[in-house]
Amino acid sequence: MNDTSDLLEPWVDRLLRLAEGIPADEARRFVHDLYAHAQSDLDEERAEADLEREE
Structure with missing residues (x-):
């Protein structure tokens, strides 16, 4: 498994316990x-913050 999968596996396990079937x-x-969507949102926020700092 890659690093991302290792990080996400506890969340997968939790989802499987909470939502049977x-x-x-x-x-x-x-x-x-x-996770990918949240990471994308964070990247956009960081880019906006960087742009504001440069102005």
């Missing part, structure tokens, strides 16, 4: 997509 591969995809 979700296939593990769908839970992994959901957690990965959620």
